């Protein structure tokens with residue numbers, strides 16, 4: 566079960582860093598980020614770096630997350646990596662990232678199966694959801710959020726909902742490298758409320774109050790504090806700013822400051 570109201574800071578390195586570079590970068594972060602009770606720092610390197618980093622990390626300091634995997638446990642699936650092959654290396658797995666949905670045409674069915682496969686292998690899924698710019702302009706944000714939640718959680722029972730993290734990543738806000746505008750804060754506050762409302766309908770009030778909801782999309786060290794202060798936001802999924810030690814460490818420090826550590 567996920568401890569309620571922890572703050573999660575997740576570095577999604579995407580398709581960056583070789584295993585050697587990942588190892589050196591981890592070393593730099595290790596020297597600067599101290600273990601914390603309230604702020605969980607999670608690193609999501611490329612699949613090829615998971616095994617070496619799992620031998621190198623101090624798990625009190627960092628946890629590892631997979632960026633992707635295939636949901637079958639084994640078999641004739643050339644080029645794929647199953648979640649059971651990486652289960653010894655990671656505690657978390659990102660599922661349904663918008664780049665997987667939109668660039669690799671991952672279906673809602675695949676995403677639901679991946680969430681189920683992660684849970685089956687004792688890995689916490691970080692289910693990413695978020696509307697596109699067009700859905701937003703058409704006033705379909707709530708519908709998009711609801712349908713991605715309902716589909717992604719299709720295989721999740723009442724018993725397992727407390728093992729899930731939701732990341733709200735509006736597609737229009739990813740990789741913009743712009744600072745947040747005030748409307749962004751309102752959008753995010755409304756979105757987390759929609760997410761919790763829908764979780765309440767599907768799994769009850771308690772689940773809706775305890776499920777961690779993170780924000781992701783162009784977070785940097787200047788904007789992290791603002792996002793973390795939004796009611797109902799329990800952490801951040803950071804892309805490009807997580808590739809720069811100064812920026813990422815500053816984001817983690819900001820989270821600790823908000824938690825009064």
Ligand code: 13P
Nearest residue numbers: 577739740782783804805
């Ligand atoms: P950026 O922080 O680069 O916008 O990426 C966000 C993201 O996709 C994290 O998963």
